[in-house]
Amino acid sequence: MLHLVSELIPQQEAYMRVVVVGAGYAGTIAANRLAKKVKAVEITVINPRPDFVERVRLHEQIAGTGAAATPLTSMLREGITTRLNTVDKISDAEVALGDGSRLEFDYLFLAVGSTVAPLPGTVPVGTWEGAEQARAALAGLSGGRTVTVIGGGLTGIETAAEVAFGRPDLRVRLVGRTIAASLSAGAQKRVRTGLGRLNVEIVTDSVARIDRGAGEGGGDAVRLHSGARFASDLTLWAIIGGVPDLAARSGLEVDADGRAVVDECLRSVNAPRIFVVGDCAAVPGARAACATALPQGAHAADTLARILEGRKPQPYSMGYTGQSLSLGRHDGLLQAGRRDDTLRRLFLAGRTAAVGKERLCRYARSGARTATYAWLKGPK
Ligand SMILES: Cc1cc2nc3c(=O)[nH]c(=O)nc-3n(C[C@H](O)[C@H](O)[C@H](O)COP(=O)(O)OP(=O)(O)OC[C@H]3O[C@@H](n4cnc5c(N)ncnc54)[C@H](O)[C@@H]3O)c2cc1C
Incomplete structure (x- = not known):
């Protein structure tokens, strides 16, 4: 169980140690955005492999029509340290890594995404x-x-x-x-x-x-x-089937699906120095998507920057615009939706939608890399 000192004492003068667990969309944008906004911070990103994997392109990787991996070194800002490892457990202000070593932190971003539970005899695409x-x-x-x-x-x-x-x-x-x-x-x-x-x-x-x-x-x-x-x-x-049990194993409060329960600023409700973002966070009204992970990672980084500057954190708010999918390389579909993620009847299909979907994928990757990403406010 975590007993972290919760409160938001302005700590701009101190050199903060921030650990980011998982370099997917949420973790990468969080690390880059924090590095961009706060100078007195030492950021370590822990990820099992040396690549940023665009999960939204894994079907292309499988079919040989596209590539989903980009070296992490080209995705993370200079000055961010990368450790190729997995986090086995998060405890009071330190993480235990798969190689037996430990790393202390002042703040942590938990961004381990989602996982799969394939039927025996099948190969998971996720x-x-x-x-x-x-x-x-x-x-x-x-x-x-x-x-x-x-x-x-x-x-x-x-x-x-x-x-x-x-x-x-x-x-x-x-x-x-x-x-x-x-x-x-x-x-x-x-x-x-x-x-x-x-x-x-x-x-x-x-x-x-x-x-x-x-x-x-x-x-x-x-x-x-x-x-x-x-x-x-x-x-x-091709079914995404749950989230890693790291949050539950570490004593964070989780929902029935194992996702960490967060407050309105995306901090774990029982360990406020831990921000939880992306697929592994239980955010009311959110669905697992890179379109969700990016604004959450960005907002959490902004919140920590505000805390370190002694400013009041702002609640997270995000509205959806719809859903998108590819149907091979020359066809696709863009489904219009409302901010609360309910559907409109309007959709666009065909080659233009395929181009639109491709642009969205590029925007997501560039958002994670540059830490510049815009999103709509959520419904009132
Ligand atoms: C084929 C496919 C197509 C998709 N298409 C779309 C789409 O069109 N639009 C859309 O919005 N979404 C799409 N998604 C969903 C989207 O990819 C995910 O919702 C998104 O990747 C979630 O981002 P994330 O940062 O939370 O997690 P991830 O991108 O999964 O990143 C999590 C990272 O954490 C690492 N990690 C896990 N455990 C540990 C640990 N213990 N220690 C250290 N690191 C760890 C993982 O290896 C990974 O690098 C698609 C998914 C798939 C599989």
Whole structure:
């Protein structure tokens, strides 16, 4: 359990030690923005690998149509220290690292993102390691083989479309209880049309299990809850399934999904020197997205800068504009939404939407790197 001195004593004169755990969208923008705003600060970013991974491009990495990794050295401002490691536990003003060493901090940003819980026999697309495994397996498949993508949300749709786009010689199936349920009715229909144009077969059902080696020619067999069964040479798990248990393990208060509960300034409610940002934070009304992680990381950095200057922190506020997805490289969809993330009927699809989606991905990466990122205020 953490017993950190909570209160916001102006500490501008002191040289503050700030540790950032996780260099995804939230952690990278937080580190860069703080470094930009506060000089008397020593920032250490801890991440398991030397690259910044654009998770929003993992489906491109898998299909060989794009690259998701950029060296962290080119993403972080000069003066920020990087430690290639994982944090095993956060305790009173120090973190325990995977290599057994410890690092003290005055303030910490917890930005470890979300994780996956793949069904045995499937390869997850939502992590770098899974995506790399999927890319290698896909490259090894000869024409005519079958790839099954499990998950009818936006990640599953993007993955099925990208694989079909990059490898038109393969048979691609998308299985989901629902398909594109987060979009408006018109947009859902358009997604089905786009997938159809890429010859993606849609199966509206859920997967019960994978029988390894029980398919034709030594492949696997996918069994659906309806009882149906079909052969699959590579089965991809495209569902994001939870958050790392680091917050819970460290004694931070978490919600039922394991996300750290935060106050209106994005500080852990029981350890106020710990800011929690991105997918691993339980922020009312927020959904897991880079469009959420970036403003949260930026706001948390601004808040710490204010605290160190002896100014009053401002509550976090963020409004959504909609959702976006790619359907291969030449098609896509931009769904308009309201600030409270409810849907409008309006959407844009086709090549212009594909270009729009690509620009959003670039804006997200450049926002993390430059720490300049604009967002709407949330609904009143
Ligand atoms: C295929 C795909 C497509 C997507 N498309 C979109 C999209 O179009 N738009 C959108 O808004 N969102 C999209 N998302 C979701 C989006 O990528 C995530 O919501 C976003 O990456 C969350 O950012 P984050 O900074 O919270 O976490 P992440 O980007 O996941 O970064 C977390 C970092 O923390 C590191 N880490 C984890 N545990 C530890 C530890 N113990 N110690 C140290 N480091 C640790 C991880 O390795 C990682 O580097 C997509 C996701 C996927 C998988």
